[in-house]
Amino acid sequence: MSFLFNKENIKNVMDMNAYLGGFAAALLKYPVWVMNVVSPNSDHDTLGAIYERGFIGTYHDWCEAFSTYSRTYDLIHAGGVFNIYQDRCNITLILLEMDRVLRPEGSAIFRENQWSFF
Structure with a gap:
């Protein structure tokens, strides 16, 4: 993943489905700030584990807008x-929300098990 961080313009990163904060842990050697987001509808409440690892995190339901006052993101990990939200809300609205919180020239990484919602 070092090819993503050769640029000095990546400072703020969001992990939209942080689970235990593994993406933030993988970025520890880079000078970035990572917001770990945990779904309140998840089967596992892992925000406490994220805090215990020393990371920043929050709960958020992606069917609603994310409060980003004074902060936008250079990289989003989705x-x-x-898969979590395909039966709960319109996936297009989640993509629009991602576009809203990404800075111009920002990037997103998508990883899914199946793409049955398209």
Whole structure:
């Protein structure tokens, strides 16, 4: 993943489905700030484990807008988000929300098990 961080313009990163904060842990050697987001509808409440690892995190339901006052993101990691929300809300609205919180020239990483919602 070092190819993503050769640029000095990546400072703020969001993990939309943080689980235990593994993506943030993988980025520890880079000078970035990571917001770990845990779904309140998840089968596992892992925000406490994220805090215990020393990471920043919050609960958020991606069927609603994310409060980003004074902060936008250079990189968004969306691992498994669409599988969680495919039966709950419109996936297009989640993509629009991602576009809203990404800075111009920002990037997103998508990882899903299946793409049955398209």
